[in-house]
Amino acid sequence: MKRNIGNAFVIAQKEFADNLWSMRFLALLSIVTLIIFSISYREGTDGRKLLEGLNNVAWIIALFLPLLGITLGFDVIIKERKSASLNVLLTHPVFRDNIITGKILGAMATLALVVGIAVIVSFGTILAVTGAQVSLLELERVLIFAILTFLYISVFLGIGVFLSIVSKSASNSLIYGIAVWLNLVIVYSLIIFMIASMLTGQFSLDSSIFYKPRLELNNNFQKLTPVYHYVETVSGEPSVGMWGGVKIYTDKLSRGIFDTGSSMDKWIEEYWSNLLVLIALPIFLFIASFIAFLRKDITM
Numbered sequence: 337m338k339r340n341i342g343n344a345f346v347i348a349q350k351e352f353a354d355n356l357w358s359m360r361f362l363a364l365l366s367i368v369t370l371i372i373f374s375i376s377y378r379e380g381t382d383g384r385k386l387l388e389g390l391n392n393v394a395w396i397i398a399l400f401l402p403l404l405g406i407t408l409g410f411d412v413i414i415k416e417r418k419s420a421s422l423n424v425l426l427t428h429p430v431f432r433d434n435i436i437t438g439k440i441l442g443a444m445a446t447l448a449l450v451v452g453i454a455v456i457v458s459f460g461t462i463l464a465v466t467g468a469q470v471s472l473l474e475l476e477r478v479l480i481f482a483i484l485t486f487l488y489i490s491v492f493l494g495i496g497v498f499l500s501i502v503s504k505s506a507s508n509s510l511i512y513g514i515a516v517w518l519n520l521v522i523v524y525s526l527i528i529f530m531i532a533s534m535l536t537g538q539f540s541l542d543s544s545i546f547y548k549p550r551l552e553l554n555n556n557f558q559k560l561t562p563v564y565h566y567v568e569t570v571s572g573e574p575s576v577g578m579w580g581g582v583k584i585y586t587d588k589l590s591r592g593i594f595d596t597g598s599s600m601d602k603w604i605e606e607y608w609s610n611l612l613v614l615i616a617l618p619i620f621l622f623i624a625s626f627i628a629f630l631r632k633d634i635t636m
Contacts, residue, residue: 343434344441351442355408364407365450368400369457376458380465386474387594389462390481394570397454397485398563402492402521406513408446409496411506412439413629436629440497440622447493448486455482473596480593481570487614488566492517494621501628520561528557562617565610569593 355361375396379389413436459478463470496513503509558564572592593603604611 343431344438347435347438348441348445351412351439352445355442355446361407361446364404365453368404368450369453371400372396372454372458373461376461377465380462383466384462386459386462386466386468386470387477387596389466390458390478391571391592391594393458393462394481394485394567397458398488398567398570399521401450401454401485401489402517402563403514404450405447405489405492406496406510406517408443408450409493409498410500410509410513412443412497413500414503414506414509432630433626436626440625443493443497444490447489451482451486451489455485476600477593477596484566484569484593484614487618488562490618491562491614491621494618494625498621498625498628501625501632521563524561525558525563531557562614565613569607569610569614 372393375393376389379392384392416435455478462468492513495516496509499509499512499516500506503512570592572595591598592607595603
């Protein structure tokens with residue numbers, strides 16, 4: 337048992353190191369970091385308070401970081417199959433469960449680094465521009481924001497890992513992953529909004545008009561996407577208006593994790609169901625990947 341755990345951690349360390357030296361990963365990380373820095377700088381120069389600025393940066397994170405999660409996972413297994421290194425590895429006292437566990441742990445460690453960089457860049461940029469002082473309460477909320485972001489991007493990492501196992505090639509896995517990202521994060525919300533408009537007979541494209549039946553129906557369908565649960569826990573107002581103009585109806589009293597006027601107990605009471613989804617989804621996807629890998633014929 338101890339040897340199995342040790343093998344998994346060795347594989348995780350190798351996966352983490354491979355990601356850090358990957359030019360593809362570094363290039364994408366640099367682009368995302370530059371985008372987050374630019375938005376954070378704008379928020380700071382506009383005179384936003386720290387948590388208000390981070391709340392707006394969260395929209396960019398919700399949009400772009402899932403793509404980085406997909407990138408971390410889309411070839412995590414298939415690259416080893418194509419190089420036949422899995423067959424070689426299995427000739428040693430290393431079992432399949434060690435391999436998939438190590439791969440997932442290594443990818444998650446890389447993801448934790450990515451989320452840490454994103455939060456530190458946005459947090460530090462707004463602080464540097466505004467020169468504001470930070471309270472312990474604000475630091476607590478920023479830390480929880482980082483954890484929520486990690487859980488949210490882990491969903492897309494899990495999708496990427498699963499696709500890497502079931503796909504026949506890395507290119508197919510990447511295409512499927514990008515398609516999932518586009519549909520879940522961008523396209524789905526617009527389609528559901530139009531369906532809700534047709535079902536309620538409220539066809540106005542101006543989402544600022546408060547048609548409660550349409551918004552409530554739209555809200556119920558939007559709950560099927562992880563971006564809904566992430567944005568609602570962060571901002572308390574899960575509007576995807578930045579890229580679709582779609583407003584979502586919510587009856588929450590607090591305004592997410594950045595609402596310092598609301599206690600943590602109140603936040604948990606209102607958003608526990610969202611938290612449950614953000615925790616359960618990546619666990620489910622990693623378990624599905626684990627089972628799929630154990631049943632997969634890895635011979636080439």
